[in-house]
Structure formats: structure tokens, C-alpha cells
Amino acid sequence: MTIQWFPGHMLETKTLLKAAISKTDAVLEILDARLPMASANPLVSRLCKGKLMIKILNKKDLADSEHTKLWLDYFKNQTDTYAVSIEGTEKSQVWESLNYCVSKIKRNRARKIRIMVVGIPNTGKSTILNTLAGKKIAKTGNVPAITRHNQRTSLKNNIDIYDTPGILWPIIEPEKRAYILAASGAIADTAIDYNDIAFFAGNLLLKHYPDLLMQRYPFLKTLPQDAQALIEKVGTARGCLKKGGVVNIQKASQLLIRELRTGKIGRISFETPKDMEDDTKI
Ligand SMILES: Nc1nc2c(ncn2[C@@H]2O[C@H](COP(=O)(O)OP(=O)(O)OP(=O)(O)O)[C@@H](O)[C@H]2O)c(=O)[nH]1
Ligand SMILES: [Mg+2]
Known part of the structure; x- marks a missing residue:
């Protein structure tokens, strides 16, 4: 089974990300804790090369906790890799992960900190943003491709955070990865x-x-x-x-x-x- 699902707004987002990444201080890469490798977008990794990136293993409440521990240990042993696991609706966990990210930024005090939230569809990016904002400012939903445009939100402590539409990449291979992504809910029903x-x-x-x-x-x-x-x-x-x-x-x-x-x-x-x-x- 080959899955191809790369609608127009994903291509647009890819182009936008390319332009915006250089102006951001850090990237929160929102992964699905049940599939931390399959949900890591190779396009995003390429676009964010050299940028401070924090891997957020979201939906930890749905994942096997033993496996999540193994993944966190695995990432800890990789150079320049930072990873935490959270539940996107839990305010303290979400803020802790953001503060962790901020602590790693070499701060330019003349302007606000800019953090971009990226990832594949349906990993909980907008949910995390809403939790940080303390109110529902971004639409969320349990189907992929809910967010269609970048959205900036100002948070306390001089932080601007950008929600982005989930993006995949043109051809998802190998087959096992396509199956994992489809089973998790990252791919539109019409494509599976x-x-x-x-x-x-x-x-x-x-x-x-x-x-x-x-x-x-x-x-x-x-x-x-x-x-x-x-x-x-x-x-x-x-x-x-x-x-x-x-x-x-x-x-x-x-x-x-x-x-x-x-x-x-x-x-x-x-x-x-x-x-x-x-x-x-x-
Ligand atoms: N169980 C659980 N569900 C979550 C968590 N975070 C988000 N969700 C749910 O996951 C679904 C997708 O959330 P969104 O925030 O819309 O995901 P998104 O990454 O913004 O999706 P796109 O905009 O389509 O890329 C929603 O039904 C959320 O309620 C979590 O930590 N645990
Ligand atoms: Mg969204």
C-alpha cells in the first residue's frame, strides 16, 4: 500500500515554513507519542536543520508508558536532541515543555521570542497552543488537516508562538510507516x-x-x-x-x-x- 496525500495547503505550508523558520528562535516538533519515529516529518527536519528543536511526544496518555520511556531514553542518547512527553491538554506539562524550550534559547532581549509549532497532521499542535493560551483560539478536531493557515499568538513572558498546519510529504514510504501513520489518524480517511x-x-x-x-x-x-x-x-x-x-x-x-x-x-x-x-x- 502506497499512501499519497499531499493536498495544496501542505505544499503552501512547506513554502511558508521555509521562509519563516529562519526568523524563529526555536521549533517545537509535535510528535505522536505512540509513533515518535513515524510521525517525525523528514521535510520538517530538513527545513529546520541547524535550528533549536524540541521533540514533544504528545498524547502520552494514549501511548504505552513503557515504550514512551524507551523513546525518551533513546532521544536522550542522541546528540543535540531534546525530547519530552506530554498530554496536550495538561496545562502544567505543556508550560513545562515550553519553558524547557525557552531555557535553551540564546535570547535576543531586544525582541520577543518566536517559537514555531510544527508537525504532521493531528498530533495536537493546536490543542497545545490552546492550552498555552488558556483559551480556545485555534480550531482542533480528531481528523487530520484541521488547521489550514499559520496563526500567531502572543503568550506571557514575551513569547510569540506560531501554530502551523500539519504537513506530510509527497510519498510515504516504507509501507510500514504508511500503515502506522494511517492507523494513528494522521492521514485523511479518503486516502486510506x-x-x-x-x-x-x-x-x-x-x-x-x-x-x-x-x-x-x-x-x-x-x-x-x-x-x-x-x-x-x-x-x-x-x-x-x-x-x-x-x-x-x-x-x-x-x-x-x-x-x-x-x-x-x-x-x-x-x-x-x-x-x-x-x-x-x-
Ligand atoms: N488523548 C489525547 N488527545 C489529544 C491530545 N492532544 C490533542 N489531542 C486530540 O487530538 C486531536 C487533534 O488535535 P489538534 O490539536 O487539532 O491537532 P493538530 O496537530 O493541530 O492537527 P492539524 O491542524 O490537522 O494538523 C483532537 O481531537 C485533540 O483533542 C493528548 O495529549 N491526548
Ligand atoms: Mg491544528
């Missing part, structure tokens, strides 16, 4: 095949989170042997049926993905630093 994504997610859940599956879906009784069986059983039990009682795989797939994305199945991470090292060995 739910059945494919549910198969990928089902296999991941069966392999790494069987206990969570059994808790969420007690009607399973025993662990299904593969993703196909899992989707069918969930579909049957949850009434995703076509005429004649045949399981509607598309509906069952959507249900599984929705429950995975919203944390109903539990705290799930899609990748660990070890997976990433293993992938680069291939």
Missing part, C-alpha cells in the same frame, strides 16, 4: 483503505497487546489466530453485518481502527526504538 489498515493494526494488537484485546472484547473467549479472524469476530459481536448476517468487513475495520485511535482498546504504541534499529538493518 480501512481494511488494509485494520489488518495491519489487528496483527500488531494480536502480537503485542493480546491482553488488552481480550479485556476490550471479552466475547472473543480465546485469542483469534489472525487479524482476519479478529475483525470478523469483532464485526459479528458488534453488529457490523450485511444482509443475511454476513460480516461487513469495512464497517468492522472502521470500528476497530476507531477504538484503537481513541484509546478504547488501551494504551498502545506502534513502534519502539528497537523496531527502528531493526528496520534500518534490513
Whole structure:
């Protein structure tokens, strides 16, 4: 499965970022804590080369806390890499991460500090901005591509912060990365095949989170042997049926993905630093 989803506003944002980055003091790269590597945009890394960047692993409440610890340790061991994990609606955590960023800036006292918030779609950039502002100034939503334009907000302590639209890159490869991004909710529904994504997610859940599956879906009784069986059983039990009682795989797939994305199945991470090292060995 190849995913291509690079609508016009993303290209515009890329051009805008290129021009704006040089005028900012630091960049908050908002990653999804469940997929800290897959959600790191190579375009953004290239554009921000040489700029102070703080990796914010947001949505930590949805991620496997053991895996988040592994990721933070992993980033700590990289040179010039700063990373923290937060929940985007938690005021103290969000401010702590911003203050951490500010503490690393070589400050020009003649003007305000400028910080840019960047990342792929749906990682919580606007939510973080609203939390910092203490009011809803940016539109948010649990589908990608909510923000369409850059937006500047003045915060206390002489800080200007810029929210930007989430951007991806023209062709998402390798396939595993495309699946992870799609399963997390970073890619528009119109660009993905739910059945494919549910198969990928089902296999991941069966392999790494069987206990969570059994808790969420007690009607399973025993662990299904593969993703196909899992989707069918969930579909049957949850009434995703076509005429004649045949399981509607598309509906069952959507249900599984929705429950995975919203944390109903539990705290799930899609990748660990070890997976990433293993992938680069291939
Ligand atoms: N569980 C959880 N949900 C979060 C968190 N932060 C943001 N969200 C939710 O994630 C969804 C996306 O949030 P947005 O702030 O719109 O994301 P964005 O990065 O601005 O998205 P685009 O503008 O489309 O690029 C919303 O439903 C938020 O409520 C978090 O820390 N935990
Ligand atoms: Mg936004």
C-alpha cells in the first residue's frame, strides 16, 4: 500500500515554513507519542536543520508508558536532541515543555521570542497552543488537516508562538510507516483503505497487546489466530453485518481502527526504538 496525500495547503505550508523558520528562535516538533519515529516529518527536519528543536511526544496518555520511556531514553542518547512527553491538554506539562524550550534559547532581549509549532497532521499542535493560551483560539478536531493557515499568538513572558498546519510529504514510504501513520489518524480517511489498515493494526494488537484485546472484547473467549479472524469476530459481536448476517468487513475495520485511535482498546504504541534499529538493518 502506497499512501499519497499531499493536498495544496501542505505544499503552501512547506513554502511558508521555509521562509519563516529562519526568523524563529526555536521549533517545537509535535510528535505522536505512540509513533515518535513515524510521525517525525523528514521535510520538517530538513527545513529546520541547524535550528533549536524540541521533540514533544504528545498524547502520552494514549501511548504505552513503557515504550514512551524507551523513546525518551533513546532521544536522550542522541546528540543535540531534546525530547519530552506530554498530554496536550495538561496545562502544567505543556508550560513545562515550553519553558524547557525557552531555557535553551540564546535570547535576543531586544525582541520577543518566536517559537514555531510544527508537525504532521493531528498530533495536537493546536490543542497545545490552546492550552498555552488558556483559551480556545485555534480550531482542533480528531481528523487530520484541521488547521489550514499559520496563526500567531502572543503568550506571557514575551513569547510569540506560531501554530502551523500539519504537513506530510509527497510519498510515504516504507509501507510500514504508511500503515502506522494511517492507523494513528494522521492521514485523511479518503486516502486510506480501512481494511488494509485494520489488518495491519489487528496483527500488531494480536502480537503485542493480546491482553488488552481480550479485556476490550471479552466475547472473543480465546485469542483469534489472525487479524482476519479478529475483525470478523469483532464485526459479528458488534453488529457490523450485511444482509443475511454476513460480516461487513469495512464497517468492522472502521470500528476497530476507531477504538484503537481513541484509546478504547488501551494504551498502545506502534513502534519502539528497537523496531527502528531493526528496520534500518534490513
Ligand atoms: N488523548 C489525547 N488527545 C489529544 C491530545 N492532544 C490533542 N489531542 C486530540 O487530538 C486531536 C487533534 O488535535 P489538534 O490539536 O487539532 O491537532 P493538530 O496537530 O493541530 O492537527 P492539524 O491542524 O490537522 O494538523 C483532537 O481531537 C485533540 O483533542 C493528548 O495529549 N491526548
Ligand atoms: Mg491544528
